Amino acid sequence: MGAFGTHTMWTEVGMELKRTVKFEADRDPEFARWISHTVGGERIRQCLQCGLCSGSCPLSLYMDYTPRRLMHLSREGFKEEVLSSSSIWLCTACYACMVECPKKINVTHLMYALKQRAIEEGFYPKRFPIPVMAQQFSRMVRRSGRITESWLVVRVFLRSAILRLLGMSKLGLRLFLAGRMNVRKERIERRQEIVALLDSVAATRKELAL
Amino acid sequence: MKYTYYPGCSLRGTGRAYEESLLAVFRALDIELEELEDWNCCGATTYLSVDELTSYALAARNLALAEREHRDVIAPCAACYLVLNKTQRYMHDYPDIKLVVTRALAAIGLTCEDHVRVRHPLDILLHEVGLKTIAEKVKIPLKGLKVAPYYGCQIVRPYATFDDQHNPTSMDRLLEACGAKIVYYPLKTRCCGGSQKGTLPEIGLDLIHYLLSEAQKNGAEVIATVCPLCQFNLECFQKEAGNHPPISMPVLYFTQLMALALGASAKTIGLQRSLVSIAPVLAKKEIAYA
Numbered sequence: 001m002g003a004f005g006t007h008t009m010w011t012e013v014g015m016e017l018k019r020t021v022k023f024e025a026d027r028d029p030e031f032a033r034w035i036s037h038t039v040g041g042e043r044i045r046q047c048l049q050c051g052l053c054s055g056s057c058p059l060s061l062y063m064d065y066t067p068r069r070l071m072h073l074s075r076e077g078f079k080e081e082v083l084s085s086s087s088i089w090l091c092t093a094c095y096a097c098m099v100e101c102p103k104k105i106n107v108t109h110l111m112y113a114l115k116q117r118a119i120e121e122g123f124y125p126k127r128f129p130i131p132v133m134a135q136q137f138s139r140m141v142r143r144s145g146r147i148t149e150s151w152l153v154v155r156v157f158l159r160s161a162i163l164r165l166l167g168m169s170k171l172g173l174r175l176f177l178a179g180r181m182n183v184r185k186e187r188i189e190r191r192q193e194i195v196a197l198l199d200s201v202a203a204t205r206k207e208l209a210l
Numbered sequence: 211m212k213y214t215y216y217p218g219c220s221l222r223g224t225g226r227a228y229e230e231s232l233l234a235v236f237r238a239l240d241i242e243l244e245e246l247e248d249w250n251c252c253g254a255t256t257y258l259s260v261d262e263l264t265s266y267a268l269a270a271r272n273l274a275l276a277e278r279e280h281r282d283v284i285a286p287c288a289a290c291y292l293v294l295n296k297t298q299r300y301m302h303d304y305p306d307i308k309l310v311v312t313r314a315l316a317a318i319g320l321t322c323e324d325h326v327r328v329r330h331p332l333d334i335l336l337h338e339v340g341l342k343t344i345a346e347k348v349k350i351p352l353k354g355l356k357v358a359p360y361y362g363c364q365i366v367r368p369y370a371t372f373d374d375q376h377n378p379t380s381m382d383r384l385l386e387a388c389g390a391k392i393v394y395y396p397l398k399t400r401c402c403g404g405s406q407k408g409t410l411p412e413i414g415l416d417l418i419h420y421l422l423s424e425a426q427k428n429g430a431e432v433i434a435t436v437c438p439l440c441q442f443n444l445e446c447f448q449k450e451a452g453n454h455p456p457i458s459m460p461v462l463y464f465t466q467l468m469a470l471a472l473g474a475s476a477k478t479i480g481l482q483r484s485l486v487s488i489a490p491v492l493a494k495k496e497i498a499y500a
Binding site for chain 1: 225227248251260261271304306307315317367375400401404405408409416417484
Protein backbone atom coordinates (compact mmCIF):
# COMPACT_ATOMS: atom_id res chain seq x y z
CA MET A 1 0.00 0.00 0.00
CA GLY A 2 1.27 3.48 -0.78
CA ALA A 3 1.65 6.42 1.54
CA PHE A 4 -2.09 6.86 1.87
CA GLY A 5 -4.03 4.70 4.26
CA THR A 6 -7.75 5.19 4.29
CA HIS A 7 -7.30 7.83 6.96
CA THR A 8 -7.16 11.54 6.23
CA MET A 9 -3.71 13.10 5.95
CA TRP A 10 -2.37 16.59 5.59
CA THR A 11 -0.06 17.17 2.65
CA GLU A 12 2.95 19.49 2.91
CA VAL A 13 1.00 22.32 1.30
CA GLY A 14 -1.70 21.96 3.96
CA MET A 15 -4.39 20.34 1.90
CA GLU A 16 -6.52 17.64 3.50
CA LEU A 17 -6.51 14.50 1.40
CA LYS A 18 -7.88 11.04 1.75
CA ARG A 19 -7.85 7.98 -0.44
CA THR A 20 -11.54 7.30 -0.89
CA VAL A 21 -11.29 4.13 -2.95
CA LYS A 22 -10.70 1.00 -0.89
CA PHE A 23 -7.98 -1.50 -1.78
CA GLU A 24 -8.14 -5.28 -1.47
CA ALA A 25 -5.37 -5.04 1.10
CA ASP A 26 -7.52 -2.89 3.41
CA ARG A 27 -9.86 -5.79 3.96
CA ASP A 28 -10.10 -8.13 6.89
CA PRO A 29 -11.12 -11.54 5.52
CA GLU A 30 -11.85 -12.88 9.00
CA PHE A 31 -14.53 -10.21 9.46
CA ALA A 32 -16.12 -11.12 6.11
CA ARG A 33 -16.19 -14.78 7.13
CA TRP A 34 -17.64 -13.93 10.50
CA ILE A 35 -20.53 -11.87 9.13
CA SER A 36 -21.60 -14.55 6.66
CA HIS A 37 -21.58 -17.19 9.39
CA THR A 38 -23.34 -15.20 12.05
CA VAL A 39 -27.07 -15.65 12.76
CA GLY A 40 -28.99 -13.76 10.07
CA GLY A 41 -25.99 -13.37 7.75
CA GLU A 42 -26.38 -16.68 5.90
CA ARG A 43 -27.59 -14.99 2.72
CA ILE A 44 -25.51 -11.81 2.84
CA ARG A 45 -23.48 -12.93 -0.17
CA GLN A 46 -26.69 -12.99 -2.20
CA CYS A 47 -27.29 -9.28 -1.56
CA LEU A 48 -28.21 -7.59 -4.84
CA GLN A 49 -27.34 -4.11 -3.62
CA CYS A 50 -30.85 -3.09 -4.69
CA GLY A 51 -31.14 -0.53 -1.91
CA LEU A 52 -34.63 -1.42 -0.66
CA CYS A 53 -33.16 -1.63 2.85
CA SER A 54 -31.81 1.91 2.66
CA GLY A 55 -34.96 3.20 1.00
CA SER A 56 -37.23 1.77 3.68
CA CYS A 57 -34.97 2.73 6.59
CA PRO A 58 -36.35 5.73 8.51
CA LEU A 59 -32.87 6.47 9.88
CA SER A 60 -30.83 6.11 6.70
CA LEU A 61 -30.98 9.84 6.02
CA TYR A 62 -28.84 10.41 9.10
CA MET A 63 -26.37 7.58 8.50
CA ASP A 64 -22.78 7.80 7.28
CA TYR A 65 -23.15 4.43 5.54
CA THR A 66 -26.69 3.43 4.58
CA PRO A 67 -27.74 -0.18 5.27
CA ARG A 68 -27.10 -1.17 1.65
CA ARG A 69 -23.52 0.11 1.81
CA LEU A 70 -23.04 -1.41 5.24
CA MET A 71 -24.08 -4.83 3.92
CA HIS A 72 -21.56 -4.58 1.11
CA LEU A 73 -18.72 -3.27 3.25
CA SER A 74 -19.33 -6.03 5.82
CA ARG A 75 -19.34 -8.92 3.42
CA GLU A 76 -16.18 -7.60 1.77
CA GLY A 77 -14.46 -7.36 5.16
CA PHE A 78 -14.06 -3.63 5.70
CA LYS A 79 -14.18 -4.09 9.42
CA GLU A 80 -12.99 -0.72 10.61
CA GLU A 81 -15.35 1.27 8.41
CA VAL A 82 -18.27 -0.88 9.46
CA LEU A 83 -17.63 -1.01 13.19
CA SER A 84 -16.86 2.68 13.51
CA SER A 85 -19.91 3.65 11.47
CA SER A 86 -22.63 5.66 13.21
CA SER A 87 -25.24 3.61 11.36
CA ILE A 88 -25.12 0.63 13.67
CA TRP A 89 -26.08 2.88 16.59
CA LEU A 90 -28.79 4.67 14.66
CA CYS A 91 -30.63 1.44 13.88
CA THR A 92 -33.75 1.21 16.06
CA ALA A 93 -34.59 -2.35 14.98
CA CYS A 94 -37.84 -1.37 13.25
CA TYR A 95 -37.46 -4.32 10.83
CA ALA A 96 -38.51 -2.33 7.74
CA CYS A 97 -35.36 -3.42 5.85
CA MET A 98 -35.87 -7.06 6.70
CA VAL A 99 -39.46 -7.06 5.48
CA GLU A 100 -38.49 -5.41 2.19
CA CYS A 101 -35.37 -7.43 1.35
CA PRO A 102 -36.03 -9.51 -1.80
CA LYS A 103 -33.28 -11.93 -0.78
CA LYS A 104 -34.64 -12.29 2.76
CA ILE A 105 -31.42 -11.12 4.35
CA ASN A 106 -32.00 -10.47 8.02
CA VAL A 107 -30.54 -6.96 7.94
CA THR A 108 -31.97 -5.98 11.33
CA HIS A 109 -30.41 -8.94 13.01
CA LEU A 110 -27.07 -8.19 11.37
CA MET A 111 -27.26 -4.70 12.84
CA TYR A 112 -27.59 -6.35 16.24
CA ALA A 113 -24.60 -8.55 15.51
CA LEU A 114 -22.56 -5.50 14.47
CA LYS A 115 -23.55 -3.67 17.65
CA GLN A 116 -22.36 -6.58 19.75
CA ARG A 117 -19.11 -6.82 17.86
CA ALA A 118 -18.51 -3.06 18.11
CA ILE A 119 -19.05 -3.20 21.88
CA GLU A 120 -16.73 -6.20 22.21
CA GLU A 121 -13.98 -4.46 20.28
CA GLY A 122 -14.43 -1.08 21.90
CA PHE A 123 -15.64 0.76 18.80
CA TYR A 124 -18.05 3.25 20.27
CA PRO A 125 -18.01 6.90 21.28
CA LYS A 126 -17.02 7.59 24.89
CA ARG A 127 -19.93 8.18 27.27
CA PHE A 128 -22.22 6.72 24.65
CA PRO A 129 -25.33 5.67 26.54
CA ILE A 130 -26.27 2.53 24.57
CA PRO A 131 -23.68 0.15 26.07
CA VAL A 132 -24.30 1.70 29.49
CA MET A 133 -28.03 1.18 29.15
CA ALA A 134 -27.57 -2.42 28.05
CA GLN A 135 -25.26 -3.10 30.99
CA GLN A 136 -27.61 -1.58 33.57
CA PHE A 137 -30.55 -3.36 31.96
CA SER A 138 -28.91 -6.76 32.26
CA ARG A 139 -27.85 -6.12 35.84
CA MET A 140 -31.38 -5.23 36.81
CA VAL A 141 -32.81 -8.31 35.11
CA ARG A 142 -30.32 -10.55 36.89
CA ARG A 143 -31.13 -9.06 40.25
CA SER A 144 -34.91 -8.68 40.02
CA GLY A 145 -36.11 -10.62 36.98
CA ARG A 146 -38.01 -7.57 35.80
CA ILE A 147 -37.29 -4.00 34.77
CA THR A 148 -38.48 -1.00 36.76
CA GLU A 149 -38.25 1.73 34.13
CA SER A 150 -37.90 4.63 36.55
CA TRP A 151 -34.85 3.12 38.24
CA LEU A 152 -33.31 2.08 34.95
CA VAL A 153 -33.48 5.62 33.58
CA VAL A 154 -31.93 7.06 36.73
CA ARG A 155 -29.08 4.53 36.66
CA VAL A 156 -28.30 5.04 32.99
CA PHE A 157 -28.19 8.80 33.22
CA LEU A 158 -26.13 8.75 36.40
CA ARG A 159 -23.48 6.86 34.48
CA SER A 160 -23.63 8.65 31.16
CA ALA A 161 -25.20 12.08 31.31
CA ILE A 162 -25.99 13.46 34.76
CA LEU A 163 -26.94 16.86 33.41
CA ARG A 164 -29.58 15.38 31.17
CA LEU A 165 -31.10 13.65 34.16
CA LEU A 166 -31.63 17.05 35.75
CA GLY A 167 -33.09 18.34 32.51
CA MET A 168 -35.59 15.50 32.51
CA SER A 169 -36.58 15.81 36.16
CA LYS A 170 -39.64 17.89 35.29
CA LEU A 171 -40.97 15.19 32.99
CA GLY A 172 -40.10 12.61 35.63
CA LEU A 173 -42.12 14.49 38.21
CA ARG A 174 -45.15 14.75 35.94
CA LEU A 175 -44.99 11.04 35.20
CA PHE A 176 -44.61 10.30 38.88
CA LEU A 177 -47.71 12.35 39.71
CA ALA A 178 -49.60 10.47 37.00
CA GLY A 179 -48.63 7.19 38.68
CA ARG A 180 -46.37 6.18 35.82
CA MET A 181 -43.05 6.13 37.67
CA ASN A 182 -42.59 3.35 40.18
CA VAL A 183 -40.63 3.92 43.34
CA ARG A 184 -41.10 0.34 44.41
CA LYS A 185 -38.97 -2.08 42.42
CA GLU A 186 -40.71 -4.76 40.41
CA ARG A 187 -39.36 -8.21 41.11
CA ILE A 188 -40.33 -11.81 40.55
CA GLU A 189 -40.77 -14.50 43.21
CA ARG A 190 -38.22 -17.07 42.07
CA ARG A 191 -35.28 -14.81 41.37
CA GLN A 192 -32.86 -17.70 41.84
CA GLU A 193 -34.26 -19.19 38.62
CA ILE A 194 -33.11 -16.16 36.65
CA VAL A 195 -29.60 -16.42 38.07
CA ALA A 196 -29.45 -20.16 37.28
CA LEU A 197 -30.78 -19.50 33.77
CA LEU A 198 -28.23 -16.80 33.03
CA ASP A 199 -25.35 -18.83 34.48
CA SER A 200 -26.31 -21.81 32.36
CA VAL A 201 -26.30 -19.70 29.20
CA ALA A 202 -22.85 -18.39 30.04
CA ALA A 203 -21.54 -21.90 30.75
CA THR A 204 -22.91 -23.39 27.53
CA ARG A 205 -21.57 -20.51 25.53
CA LYS A 206 -18.12 -21.02 26.97
CA GLU A 207 -18.23 -24.76 26.45
CA LEU A 208 -19.31 -24.53 22.81
CA ALA A 209 -17.40 -21.30 22.10
CA LEU A 210 -20.51 -19.62 20.68
CA MET B 211 -62.66 -17.69 26.03
CA LYS B 212 -59.65 -17.59 28.30
CA TYR B 213 -56.09 -16.49 27.63
CA THR B 214 -52.79 -16.32 29.45
CA TYR B 215 -51.80 -12.71 29.90
CA TYR B 216 -48.17 -11.57 29.71
CA PRO B 217 -48.07 -7.90 30.77
CA GLY B 218 -44.35 -7.10 30.42
CA CYS B 219 -42.47 -4.56 32.50
CA SER B 220 -43.66 -1.36 30.80
CA LEU B 221 -47.31 -2.09 31.57
CA ARG B 222 -46.39 -1.90 35.24
CA GLY B 223 -44.61 1.43 34.80
CA THR B 224 -45.05 4.16 32.21
CA GLY B 225 -47.63 2.08 30.34
CA ARG B 226 -49.89 1.41 33.31
CA ALA B 227 -52.90 2.88 31.50
CA TYR B 228 -52.44 0.27 28.76
CA GLU B 229 -52.89 -2.55 31.24
CA GLU B 230 -55.84 -0.90 32.98
CA SER B 231 -57.70 -0.24 29.74
CA LEU B 232 -56.82 -3.61 28.22
CA LEU B 233 -58.26 -5.42 31.21
CA ALA B 234 -61.36 -3.20 31.03
CA VAL B 235 -61.92 -4.05 27.35
CA PHE B 236 -61.57 -7.78 27.93
CA ARG B 237 -63.85 -7.61 30.97
CA ALA B 238 -66.50 -5.82 28.95
CA LEU B 239 -66.28 -8.52 26.27
CA ASP B 240 -66.41 -11.36 28.83
CA ILE B 241 -62.98 -12.73 28.02
CA GLU B 242 -60.99 -14.05 30.90
CA LEU B 243 -57.30 -13.19 31.21
CA GLU B 244 -55.10 -15.03 33.64
CA GLU B 245 -51.75 -13.44 34.35
CA LEU B 246 -48.76 -15.68 33.68
CA GLU B 247 -47.48 -16.85 37.03
CA ASP B 248 -44.10 -15.33 38.02
CA TRP B 249 -43.34 -14.00 34.53
CA ASN B 250 -39.99 -12.28 33.98
CA CYS B 251 -38.66 -9.56 31.68
CA CYS B 252 -38.66 -10.71 28.04
CA GLY B 253 -35.22 -9.18 27.46
CA ALA B 254 -36.66 -6.48 25.19
CA THR B 255 -34.63 -4.94 22.43
CA THR B 256 -31.95 -3.62 24.76
CA TYR B 257 -30.78 -7.05 25.74
CA LEU B 258 -30.77 -8.24 22.15
CA SER B 259 -28.17 -5.68 21.24
CA VAL B 260 -25.60 -6.89 23.74
CA ASP B 261 -26.33 -10.49 24.42
CA GLU B 262 -28.84 -12.22 22.21
CA LEU B 263 -28.43 -15.75 23.54
CA THR B 264 -29.31 -14.58 27.02
CA SER B 265 -32.32 -12.71 25.73
CA TYR B 266 -33.69 -15.87 24.10
CA ALA B 267 -33.27 -17.79 27.34
CA LEU B 268 -35.13 -15.09 29.29
CA ALA B 269 -37.98 -15.07 26.81
CA ALA B 270 -38.09 -18.86 26.76
CA ARG B 271 -38.68 -19.06 30.51
CA ASN B 272 -41.95 -17.23 29.93
CA LEU B 273 -42.85 -19.46 27.00
CA ALA B 274 -42.09 -22.55 29.09
CA LEU B 275 -44.23 -21.31 31.98
CA ALA B 276 -47.04 -20.49 29.55
CA GLU B 277 -46.94 -23.93 27.96
CA ARG B 278 -48.07 -25.52 31.17
CA GLU B 279 -51.36 -23.63 30.87
CA HIS B 280 -52.15 -24.86 27.32
CA ARG B 281 -53.65 -21.55 26.24
CA ASP B 282 -52.68 -18.83 23.79
CA VAL B 283 -50.65 -16.02 25.30
CA ILE B 284 -51.62 -12.37 24.93
CA ALA B 285 -48.66 -9.97 24.79
CA PRO B 286 -49.84 -6.36 24.43
CA CYS B 287 -46.42 -4.68 24.46
CA ALA B 288 -44.86 -4.46 21.02
CA ALA B 289 -41.37 -5.38 22.21
CA CYS B 290 -42.57 -8.38 24.25
CA TYR B 291 -44.72 -9.56 21.36
CA LEU B 292 -41.76 -9.41 19.02
CA VAL B 293 -39.21 -10.95 21.36
CA LEU B 294 -41.42 -13.90 22.34
CA ASN B 295 -42.25 -14.62 18.71
CA LYS B 296 -38.67 -14.18 17.62
CA THR B 297 -37.44 -16.58 20.28
CA GLN B 298 -39.81 -19.27 19.01
CA ARG B 299 -38.62 -18.70 15.44
CA TYR B 300 -34.95 -18.72 16.25
CA MET B 301 -35.16 -21.81 18.44
CA HIS B 302 -36.77 -23.51 15.50
CA ASP B 303 -34.31 -22.25 12.87
CA TYR B 304 -30.99 -22.39 14.74
CA PRO B 305 -29.97 -25.62 16.53
CA ASP B 306 -27.26 -23.83 18.52
CA ILE B 307 -29.75 -21.39 19.99
CA LYS B 308 -32.14 -24.21 20.77
CA LEU B 309 -29.39 -26.12 22.55
CA VAL B 310 -28.37 -23.17 24.71
CA VAL B 311 -31.96 -22.34 25.62
CA THR B 312 -33.00 -25.94 26.28
CA ARG B 313 -30.06 -26.45 28.64
CA ALA B 314 -30.74 -23.20 30.46
CA LEU B 315 -34.37 -24.15 30.96
CA ALA B 316 -33.40 -27.63 32.11
CA ALA B 317 -31.25 -26.01 34.80
CA ILE B 318 -34.45 -24.62 36.35
CA GLY B 319 -36.59 -27.66 35.64
CA LEU B 320 -38.52 -26.32 32.64
CA THR B 321 -39.03 -27.41 29.04
CA CYS B 322 -40.16 -25.50 26.01
CA GLU B 323 -41.80 -27.56 23.27
CA ASP B 324 -42.86 -24.62 21.17
CA HIS B 325 -46.61 -25.12 21.30
CA VAL B 326 -47.96 -21.90 22.68
CA ARG B 327 -49.09 -19.18 20.34
CA VAL B 328 -48.10 -15.66 21.29
CA ARG B 329 -50.75 -13.27 20.06
CA HIS B 330 -51.50 -9.59 20.10
CA PRO B 331 -54.74 -8.13 21.53
CA LEU B 332 -55.46 -6.59 18.08
CA ASP B 333 -55.47 -10.10 16.64
CA ILE B 334 -57.70 -11.51 19.38
CA LEU B 335 -60.17 -8.64 19.29
CA LEU B 336 -60.50 -8.65 15.53
CA HIS B 337 -60.38 -12.36 14.74
CA GLU B 338 -61.70 -14.09 17.86
CA VAL B 339 -64.20 -11.57 19.14
CA GLY B 340 -65.09 -9.91 15.86
CA LEU B 341 -66.25 -6.46 14.84
CA LYS B 342 -69.93 -7.35 15.02
CA THR B 343 -69.82 -8.35 18.68
CA ILE B 344 -67.77 -5.29 19.56
CA ALA B 345 -70.12 -2.92 17.71
CA GLU B 346 -73.08 -4.46 19.55
CA LYS B 347 -71.47 -3.88 22.93
CA VAL B 348 -70.62 -0.23 22.33
CA LYS B 349 -72.43 1.92 24.89
CA ILE B 350 -70.89 5.31 24.18
CA PRO B 351 -70.17 5.68 20.46
CA LEU B 352 -67.12 7.81 19.73
CA LYS B 353 -69.20 10.05 17.40
CA GLY B 354 -66.70 10.42 14.61
CA LEU B 355 -63.74 11.24 16.88
CA LYS B 356 -60.88 11.68 14.44
CA VAL B 357 -58.15 9.16 15.24
CA ALA B 358 -54.71 8.71 13.67
CA PRO B 359 -53.96 4.99 14.09
CA TYR B 360 -50.27 4.53 14.84
CA TYR B 361 -48.98 0.94 14.79
CA GLY B 362 -45.25 1.58 14.99
CA CYS B 363 -42.76 -1.14 14.20
CA GLN B 364 -42.68 -4.31 16.10
CA ILE B 365 -46.31 -5.42 16.01
CA VAL B 366 -46.67 -5.98 12.30
CA ARG B 367 -43.00 -6.32 11.44
CA PRO B 368 -41.48 -8.76 10.96
CA TYR B 369 -43.51 -11.70 12.26
CA ALA B 370 -47.18 -10.78 12.52
CA THR B 371 -49.38 -12.77 10.22
CA PHE B 372 -52.67 -11.30 11.38
CA ASP B 373 -52.33 -8.05 9.48
CA ASP B 374 -50.69 -6.46 6.46
CA GLN B 375 -47.08 -5.41 7.01
CA HIS B 376 -47.27 -2.26 4.90
CA ASN B 377 -50.76 -1.05 5.56
CA PRO B 378 -52.17 -2.68 8.70
CA THR B 379 -55.84 -1.99 9.33
CA SER B 380 -56.80 -4.07 12.38
CA MET B 381 -56.77 -1.10 14.76
CA ASP B 382 -58.56 1.08 12.18
CA ARG B 383 -61.42 -1.40 11.96
CA LEU B 384 -61.69 -1.93 15.71
CA LEU B 385 -61.89 1.79 16.39
CA GLU B 386 -64.35 2.32 13.55
CA ALA B 387 -66.56 -0.31 15.14
CA CYS B 388 -66.52 1.91 18.22
CA GLY B 389 -67.71 4.88 16.20
CA ALA B 390 -64.40 6.66 15.60
CA LYS B 391 -63.38 8.12 12.28
CA ILE B 392 -59.95 7.03 11.07
CA VAL B 393 -57.92 9.74 9.38
CA TYR B 394 -55.47 9.04 6.59
CA TYR B 395 -52.16 8.36 8.29
CA PRO B 396 -49.55 6.99 5.91
CA LEU B 397 -46.83 7.05 8.57
CA LYS B 398 -48.74 4.47 10.61
CA THR B 399 -45.88 1.97 10.60
CA ARG B 400 -42.98 4.45 10.51
CA CYS B 401 -40.65 4.05 13.50
CA CYS B 402 -40.97 6.51 16.44
CA GLY B 403 -37.29 6.06 17.26
CA GLY B 404 -37.85 3.67 20.16
CA SER B 405 -35.21 4.22 22.81
CA GLN B 406 -33.38 6.61 20.49
CA LYS B 407 -34.92 9.50 22.40
CA GLY B 408 -32.80 8.40 25.36
CA THR B 409 -29.60 7.58 23.53
CA LEU B 410 -29.44 9.98 20.56
CA PRO B 411 -32.11 12.57 21.45
CA GLU B 412 -31.66 14.80 18.40
CA ILE B 413 -32.53 11.93 16.08
CA GLY B 414 -35.35 10.62 18.24
CA LEU B 415 -37.00 14.04 18.36
CA ASP B 416 -36.76 14.40 14.61
CA LEU B 417 -38.72 11.19 14.06
CA ILE B 418 -41.32 12.22 16.64
CA HIS B 419 -41.62 15.60 14.92
CA TYR B 420 -42.76 14.10 11.62
CA LEU B 421 -45.20 11.68 13.19
CA LEU B 422 -46.90 14.47 15.13
CA SER B 423 -47.05 16.97 12.30
CA GLU B 424 -48.45 14.38 9.90
CA ALA B 425 -51.22 13.50 12.34
CA GLN B 426 -52.12 17.13 12.82
CA LYS B 427 -51.99 17.94 9.13
CA ASN B 428 -54.46 15.16 8.43
CA GLY B 429 -56.90 16.47 10.98
CA ALA B 430 -56.46 13.96 13.79
CA GLU B 431 -57.80 14.86 17.23
CA VAL B 432 -56.06 11.99 18.97
CA ILE B 433 -53.33 9.46 18.13
CA ALA B 434 -54.04 5.83 19.03
CA THR B 435 -51.06 3.58 19.80
CA VAL B 436 -50.40 -0.12 20.48
CA CYS B 437 -47.02 0.16 22.17
CA PRO B 438 -45.92 1.67 25.50
CA LEU B 439 -42.75 3.15 24.04
CA CYS B 440 -44.52 4.72 21.04
CA GLN B 441 -47.11 6.20 23.39
CA PHE B 442 -44.39 7.58 25.66
CA ASN B 443 -42.36 9.10 22.83
CA LEU B 444 -45.31 10.72 21.08
CA GLU B 445 -46.91 12.10 24.22
CA CYS B 446 -44.03 13.21 26.42
CA PHE B 447 -41.88 15.16 23.97
CA GLN B 448 -44.43 17.25 22.10
CA LYS B 449 -42.85 20.51 23.30
CA GLU B 450 -39.34 19.43 22.35
CA ALA B 451 -40.23 17.92 18.98
CA GLY B 452 -39.62 21.19 17.18
CA ASN B 453 -43.08 21.74 15.68
CA HIS B 454 -43.99 25.43 15.30
CA PRO B 455 -46.21 26.12 17.09
CA PRO B 456 -45.77 23.09 19.36
CA ILE B 457 -48.39 20.42 18.82
CA SER B 458 -50.54 19.43 21.75
CA MET B 459 -52.39 16.26 20.91
CA PRO B 460 -53.62 13.48 23.18
CA VAL B 461 -51.92 10.14 22.58
CA LEU B 462 -53.89 7.20 23.95
CA TYR B 463 -53.70 3.44 23.78
CA PHE B 464 -56.25 2.01 21.38
CA THR B 465 -57.62 0.04 24.32
CA GLN B 466 -58.38 3.28 26.17
CA LEU B 467 -60.57 4.47 23.30
CA MET B 468 -62.24 1.08 23.02
CA ALA B 469 -62.82 0.82 26.77
CA LEU B 470 -64.35 4.30 26.75
CA ALA B 471 -66.78 3.24 24.02
CA LEU B 472 -67.59 0.04 25.87
CA GLY B 473 -68.69 2.13 28.84
CA ALA B 474 -65.76 1.93 31.25
CA SER B 475 -65.21 4.93 33.51
CA ALA B 476 -62.31 7.28 32.84
CA LYS B 477 -60.60 6.53 36.15
CA THR B 478 -60.50 2.77 35.61
CA ILE B 479 -58.80 3.06 32.21
CA GLY B 480 -56.08 5.48 33.20
CA LEU B 481 -57.24 8.58 31.32
CA GLN B 482 -55.98 10.66 34.24
CA ARG B 483 -52.46 9.37 33.57
CA SER B 484 -52.20 11.26 30.28
CA LEU B 485 -49.91 14.27 30.15
CA VAL B 486 -52.07 15.71 27.37
CA SER B 487 -55.69 15.30 28.44
CA ILE B 488 -58.31 14.10 26.01
CA ALA B 489 -61.13 15.69 28.06
CA PRO B 490 -61.38 18.90 25.97
CA VAL B 491 -61.68 16.89 22.75
CA LEU B 492 -64.37 14.63 24.20
CA ALA B 493 -66.24 17.69 25.52
CA LYS B 494 -66.12 19.33 22.12
CA LYS B 495 -67.52 16.19 20.51
CA GLU B 496 -70.14 15.97 23.26
CA ILE B 497 -69.11 12.44 24.09
CA ALA B 498 -70.38 11.94 27.64
CA TYR B 499 -68.37 9.29 29.45
CA ALA B 500 -68.49 7.87 32.92
